[in-house]
Amino acid sequence: MLLTIRGLSKGFPGTKALDGVDFDLAAGEVHALLGENGAGKSTLIKCLTGAYRRDGGEITLDGQPISPGSTSEAQDLGIGTVYQEVNLLPNLTVAQNLTFGREPRRFGMVDGRAQRAEARRMLEGYGLDIDVGRDLGTYSVAVRQIVAIARAVALSGKVLILDEPTASLDAAETAMLFDVVRGLRDRGLGIVFVSHFLDQVFDLTDRLTVLRNGRKVATEVTAELDRLRLIEHMLGHELEAAERAEHALTDPQATTRPELLRFAGFGRPGHVAPFDLTVHEGEVIGLAGLLGSGRTETAELMFGAHAAQSGTARDARGDVPLATPREAIAAGFGFAPEDRKTDGIVADLSVRENIALALQARRGWARPIPRAEQARLAEEYIRRLDIRTSDADKAVGDLSGGNQQKVVLARWLAMNPRFLILDEPTRGIDVGAHAEILRLIHEITEGGMAILVISSELDELIAVAGRVIVLRDRAHVAQLIGAEITTDRIVQAIAASHGTDAPEGEAA
Amino acid sequence: MNPRFYPLAATIAIFVAAYAVCYAQFPYMLSTRVAGNLLTDNAYLGIVAVGMTVVILSGGIDLSVGSVIAFSGVFVAVMLRDSGLHPLAVFALLLLITTAFGAAMGAIIHVLAMPAFIVTLAGMFLARGAAYMLTIDSVPIAHPFYDLMQDAYWLMPGKGRLTLIGVLMLLSVLGGALVAHRTRFGASVFALGGGEQTARLMGVRVGRTTVGIYAFSGFMAGLSGLVFSVYTGSGYPLATVGTELTAIAAVVIGGTLLTGGAGYVLGTLFGVLTMGLIQTYIVFDGSLSSWWTKIVIGLLLLLFILLQKGLLRLTSARLSGAGTGAGSAARAG
Known part of the structure; x- marks a missing residue:
């Protein structure tokens, strides 16, 4: 093995981001790292690249134990990283970016001609025909990604970590990038590929490792895995009898209660396709789907964080204007966003x-x-x-x-409020508090308030929701009510409709 | 043409056009005499603007330079009056002081993570105060070596004088251009101007570079002070008030992006010369108030800020047209 991680742990105050994670990377393979937000992907990568100090565990590269203390130290060891937001300088030329810190010099001065020649040499084999004397910023994101990869490979040359490299690329650009990645794999590099586009994972990777809640769920050979099992791995399948019992408590008759709100044809191009949704008093609705499927976008639309471009929202008294959060709050809406630290609390x-x-x-x-x-x-x-x-x-x-x-x-x-939206209410919360939040959600609805819960944890949705809406590719694709809500049914709903014709590289 | 040259080309084009207008009205303005005076009169400004260019390229600002120039003149005048040191020894001592002063400001900016604006504003008051501590009067400099320097010139064809201080300015521009565009230090300066976080990830030693940048600016301000003392033949603590802002204006008219990361030292020379040209035109005209200089400079500044915005928008518009909407965000960031 080129890179071996054993028992990696990393904690932050109040939460354990990584808990005894194992990970192997062979030379000449592309290994996908998968998981929902908060599963620990980025913490794992940051421990590898020296951005974080690990609390426990071992990392060995080529059989040697390593513990990089900074990005440049990791680079010197042979671990290079390319992030979604390209970490190169758009105001320098392509050649300057490629040779930065190692510029060829003559008489103490940077030799521009040699620098450009060196840059062209570094870009050989990447299928790019660009003028290296131009500012990097004048080229598209795809070209910048490839330049960043070329630099990382030239500097490190053993392990290449690609962190959501396709998030802002279109299909053709993604294909171009994948060709480059395959070329590097054939040259014997070990490549870690982080993405939440499952089609791309099946298209490109040899093996994959799934993380959930800071723990490794599985490492599998990609070709031997079907989509259904992968989604199960990502969303969890640990339904306990107790939770089923609790589920029975959630009122299956919720839909017969008085109607509170009715959304009709509510949508916004590029965010989420128009959907119909009726909310009843005292009801808990769950939104299920993979990362980037349009869950948060649905919530933002309902709360007016982005104005809907089609459709209406009505209550018993008539139209409810929801163009801005102010209007939504005035209409009795509340929204606890996903990123509590930056958007939720002061x-x-x-x-x-x-x-x-x-x-x-x-x-x-x-x-x-x-x-x-x-x-x-x-x-x-x-x-x-x-x-x-x-x-x-x-x-x-x-x-x-x-x-x-x-x-x-x-x-x-x-x-x-009469309608409260909770986006990932239990993210980054320890298990004890977890259950407490779920209990609170039940309590709150007893007073007639309706709640919409977004969660990556299927168990959580099953425990708390009387109705689950399944999303895929930014559209509402299925609705499960009462006893229909099981892990299997949700996973099937996500996977069944997850066709191979899904556009690659659609921006998240 | 490579788009990165557009602002520089615009600067040079404006200078040439302005000179053409002047020539059309006063043909004598196209003579080596006028050209020589243009260099001599703006020598101190050109030198300090070279230092300022490097600072602004890194995304910083140095408000202390005007005061440092005044301090330098006073320091040299008082030292020559009160001590028996040779001017060259005094010069060396002064450059050491101003360079260390700049380095100290750079260190504070980096270590305390303070905005350059505030730190150099403090430096501005400090240097001005230090000048007053030395004397409150204008101190004339009477030293044979100074007479020698003031009379050193090369008589160009057409009886124009290329003075020592004019040559010194051109050398400073050359030196500054080499430092900014042909060294690893210069590449680090541009990297900082492009984004400190990214620069750090690419391996720039941020602290060392920041200290170097402000030390360089301090050195250039000291050199500018020396040239100013040769030019005026005296030291006066109230001199060159606001010169730091004139220098910033010259840098921006020279095509350097005020937010850092893009520009040319050569452009700054043309920025300085354009501003000098306007003044010369007003002198030739004779009937215009000299305040017109400020108005034209203000308009030119506005023009360049608009030009830079326009260029940025053009680049990002073309990128998003190519189907990569993230281009503009990445460029702006």
Whole structure:
């Protein structure tokens, strides 16, 4: 084996990003690394490239144990990386980028002619016919990717990590890139390929490893694996009897309850195809699908983060305008986004201030919420949601992930919305808090509030949702109600419709 | 033509066009006398602008240079008056001081991760204050070596004088161009201007480069101060107020991107000469107020900022036309 990883562990405050992960890479193979957001792919790569220090485990390259402390150290060891956002300088010429730090010199001065010749030599065999004297920024992203690969290979030459390299390429460009990757594989490089486009994984890779929740789920030979099993690996298949029992509690009669909202033909080109969706009072709806299938886009459309370009949303009183988040909030909507740290909380403000934030925004700055009222609100929700904090004035950034999520929930609950959207509410939360959040979702709906939950964890959706909408390629493709909601049915719905004609390289 | 030359070509074209307009009205302006004076009168500005070009290419800014020039003049004048040192020894000492001053500012900018604007603003007050500490009056410089330097020139055909300080400026431009475009240090400067995070990933030693950039600017400011003292024959703590802004204007008119990462030192020379040309035209005309210089410079600056925006938009528009929408984002980033 060229590269061997054994028992790799890496933790962050409140969560374990990698837990005893094993990974092998042979010379002359393309090895896919798969998993949903938060599964640990990028943490694994960052441990490999020296961006993170690992907490435990062993990495050996060519039989030698290594522990790179920086990107350049990893580079010197032979591990090169090309990221989705190309890490080259668009304001320098192609030749300058390729030879940066190793420019050929004459009499102490950079020899431009030799530099360009060297650059042309480095690009040989990549099928690129470009003027290396021009700014890199004048070329397309695909060309820049290939230049970045050429540089990484020339600098490192053993292991090449491609992190979502096709995310912003079209089909022809992706094919061009794949030819380059196959050429490098034949030259004996070990290539780690990270992508969430399954077609590309089946097209290009020899083996694949699936991560979920920081653990390795499986390593398989790509050609011997079918799509269904792969999706099962990625989304999990560990249904417990207890959760089934809990599922029975979710009201299968939810659809007979009074109607709360009706979306008709709601859509936006490039985000999600028009869909119809009826939301009933006190109902929990789950959105299932792979990364990039349009789950988050659906939520953003409903909340007005992007305005819908077709369709209407109606409630009992008539049309509900949803062009901006302001309008959505005014209509009684709430949205706890996926990336809690950047979009959900204000880390430097206290628990009390974070909870009062949305309510204050609705009242306007001219009518501040009295401090006593804020304190009362904070105390109430700290008690109701069991937020573990020493006091209400502690900065939210100091709480654990689960408690941060509860603060986000508390903020929306303080607004008393009628429809709450939760995007990956349990991401990066330890198992104990996990169950608690799910319990809270049940409690909340008892008061008639409707909730839309997006999750990569099928078990979670099964446990909590009375109805699951399955998405694929940015369209709603199936709906499962009550007892129909099982892991098998969801995975089938995702895989069955996941045709091979799916456009490659569609931007995520 | 390679698109990276467009701004430089525009700068040179504007200079040539402006000269043509001047020539059409005052044919005598196309003479070695006018050309020689253009170089001499703008020598100190040209030298300091070379340092500023390198700073701006890296995405930074150096507001201290005007004060450093004033300090240099005063330092030399006072030292020559009060000590028996030879001017060359005083020069060496001064360049050492201003280079170290620049290096210290660069170190602070890097180590404390402070904006260059604030650190060099502090440097501006510091250097101006230091000049006042030495003297509050204008100190004349009377030294035979200075007379020698002031009288050193080459009489060009047509009786134009190519003075020592004019030649010094041209050498500075040459030196600056070599440093910026033909060394690994220069490549690191451009890399920083393109994006510090990316530059770090590509192996640029950010701290060392930042210190080097501001040390270079400090050295050029000191050299400019020497040239200014030769030009005026005195040292005065109130001199060259606002010269840092004139230098920045010359750099931008010279086609360098104010946000860093793109430009040419040669362009800065033409930026300086264009500004000097406007002044010369006003002198020739005789009836125009000298404030017209500022108005024209303001308009030119505006023109170049628009030109740069236009070029950027053109590049990204062409890229997205080729079916890669991410091109503009990557370019802007």
